[in-house]
């Protein structure tokens with residue numbers, strides 16, 4: 001079974017903490033131990049894990065990624081969102097997190113972020129939970 005939920009983004013580029021939504025799926029399915037695979041089915045979005053204590057970290061990540069990959073740079077792709085496609089490939093479409101004692105096994109300062117690079121839009125997140133038996 002694949003669990004699906006949507007994320008509403010509000011800016012052209014934005015990192016949204018989805019840790020709570022993922023943990024809720026783990027809790028609702030009563031999974032004590034296993035692996036949680038998270039997949040983003042989009043070519044202009046991605047996923048990453050980074051600090052969720054100081055919001056300045058997310059601000060700085062976006063500020064720098066938008067400098068390194070500018071929105072306009074004589075790209076060939078006619079849709080006009082090449083920067084978003086490039087950022088999507090840099091961050092990647094998926095990650096997996098260990099589940100132990102019913103909790104996502106993350107570092108103290110880590111959160112799971114949906115990465116919007118061509119918003120605002122409504123986006124999909126797919127989650128597969130593989131339980132240890």
Ligand code: ZN
Pocket residue numbers: 077079080081082085
């Ligand atoms: Zn495109």
